[in-house]
Amino acid sequence: MNPAAASPLHMIDIIRKKRDGGALSVREIGFVAAGAASGAIPSDQLAAWLMTAWLNGLNLEETRALTLAMRDSGEKFSPARLGKSAVDKHSSGGVGDKTSFLVAPLAAACGVVVPMISGRALGHTGGTLDKLESIPGYRTALSLSEFETVLMKCGCSIVSQTPALVPADRVLYALRDHTGTVENPGLICASILSKKLAAGLDALVLDVKTGSGAFLRNYEECEFLAALMVATAEAAATRTVALLTDMDQPLGQAAGNWIELVEAVNLLRGNRPRAIEDLRELSLILAGWMIHLGGKSATPQTGYQLAEAALADGSALAIFFKMIDAQGGDVAVFDDPAAFHKPGATRVVEAWESGIITSMDTTALGWAVQRTGAGREKAGDPVDPHAGIIFYKRRCAHVEAGEPIATIYATSEAMLDEPEAILRQSIHFSKESNRGAAVALVSRVVTPEVAAEILAGCDSGQ
Numbered sequence: 001m002n003p004a005a006a007s008p009l010h011m012i013d014i015i016r017k018k019r020d021g022g023a024l025s026v027r028e029i030g031f032v033a034a035g036a037a038s039g040a041i042p043s044d045q046l047a048a049w050l051m052t053a054w055l056n057g058l059n060l061e062e063t064r065a066l067t068l069a070m071r072d073s074g075e076k077f078s079p080a081r082l083g084k085s086a087v088d089k090h091s092s093g094g095v096g097d098k099t100s101f102l103v104a105p106l107a108a109a110c111g112v113v114v115p116m117i118s119g120r121a122l123g124h125t126g127g128t129l130d131k132l133e134s135i136p137g138y139r140t141a142l143s144l145s146e147f148e149t150v151l152m153k154c155g156c157s158i159v160s161q162t163p164a165l166v167p168a169d170r171v172l173y174a175l176r177d178h179t180g181t182v183e184n185p186g187l188i189c190a191s192i193l194s195k196k197l198a199a200g201l202d203a204l205v206l207d208v209k210t211g212s213g214a215f216l217r218n219y220e221e222c223e224f225l226a227a228l229m230v231a232t233a234e235a236a237a238t239r240t241v242a243l244l245t246d247m248d249q250p251l252g253q254a255a256g257n258w259i260e261l262v263e264a265v266n267l268l269r270g271n272r273p274r275a276i277e278d279l280r281e282l283s284l285i286l287a288g289w290m291i292h293l294g295g296k297s298a299t300p301q302t303g304y305q306l307a308e309a310a311l312a313d314g315s316a317l318a319i320f321f322k323m324i325d326a327q328g329g330d331v332a333v334f335d336d337p338a339a340f341h342k343p344g345a346t347r348v349v350e351a352w353e354s355g356i357i358t359s360m361d362t363t364a365l366g367w368a369v370q371r372t373g374a375g376r377e378k379a380g381d382p383v384d385p386h387a388g389i390i391f392y393k394r395r396c397a398h399v400e401a402g403e404p405i406a407t408i409y410a411t412s413e414a415m416l417d418e419p420e421a422i423l424r425q426s427i428h429f430s431k432e433s434n435r436g437a438a439v440a441l442v443s444r445v446v447t448p449e450v451a452a453e454i455l456a457g458c459d460s461g462q
């Protein structure tokens with residue numbers, strides 16, 4: 001027996017090693033993940049370790065080890081008894097990104113099963129679970145057997161990490177949110193994939209955001225994150241593809257909690273407002289890939305067509321409502337969504353000048369949304385289901401001074417000023433007639449082959 005391998009590990013030594021630029025072993029990484037999950041490592045030491053990892057980066061081996069150790073930190077779900085291909089989608093985080101509410105029922109309507117373990121608001125981005133919990137009664141913390149029952153009945157289920165399911169991510173995710181340690185490729189990869197791999201997926205579609213609202217600001221870093229996640233998931237036997245998508249402005253119009261669900265349900269009801277065409281299009285593209293990787297269409301394009309048909313015939317809407325009901329949610333609130341919406345305070349923001357919107361600092365806009373009360377200052381804080389912002393104008397739009405550009409819904413009157421001030425600093429106008437170049441909704445598809453090329457061109461330190 002190698003005495004070094006058996007020597008006891010101490011968190012303080014692991015923090016100091018990472019702080020000083022060392023690479024951690026699989027055993028050391030496993031110690032951190034297990035200690036986070038069990039509560040054996042106190043949160044001050046976990047926070048310090050996260051900051052060392054954020055500052056010094058995790059190399060490819062450390063990232064893989066962390067992903068697998070977090071996956072294995074609790075129970076795992078096996079979709080085998082469901083008798084269908086299990087496929088999911090996960091986003092790297094955005095503003096107004098509500099595609100999960102569309103793609104889960106769309107893909108389920110087309111014959112795959114979608115066991116989706118999601119997250120809460122993180123940094124400037126919104127959280128699928130916080131949005132769903134704005135539906136009275138909706139339960140996100142299901143046991144594995146409840147998860148399976150909902151999946152059998154509905155074909156999709158959206159749940160949270162729990163003390164039993166990916167507990168290491170539950171703890172580290174919440175800590176990262178309020179210690180400034182979100183924006184790191186290795187930590188993002190391990191967080192996302194630990195949840196996805198614990199769900200026993202056959203295939204996975206990743207939506208990696210790029211642009212001013214993405215966690216990683218430059219395009220090359222986003223490509224690297226996409227490649228890292230594709231290679232890590234593939235190595236764990238999950239067929240994976242990543243799409244690099246635009247987050248240079250909020251997706252759709254609504255960013256918040258209840259208001260995002262309303263926007264998604266509007267599309268599921270077969271409506272097609274021009275102002276949220278980007279949300280419809282991206283959801284269909286992502287669902288098309290899920291359907292394709294799940295073996296239900298020969299190409300992602302034919303998957304798109306199947307998803308579009310499920311949108312048009314109402315089958316995806318029926319599945320979404322069935323899932324909400326099965327998880328204890330009161331579907332009746334969607335009968336009159338405006339009547340259910342009771343924000344503490346409302347303010348319409350008018351354009352402060354005329355011109356063309358040339359750019360939006362979407363990260364700042366995401367913080368504006370969180371400051372309405374839609375997000376939390378620290379782990380465990382409640383979020384306001386009714387808070388958020390509706391953005392009426394998009395990049396390249398011509399706006400006249402005095403036209404409404406956004407409506408802010410906040411918890412209280414006192415919470416309206418800060419989001420408005422952020423909006424005023426983050427939306428930029430130009431008097432020039434040049435509207436600037438249009439940005440593609442999907443700029444690149446990273447398959448395993450493309451991922452290998454991208455990683456070959458990078459050094460392994462992050």
Ligand code: URA
Nearest residue numbers: 092093119188191192
């Ligand atoms: N989504 C996650 O689940 N984790 C991250 O770190 C970022 C987005």
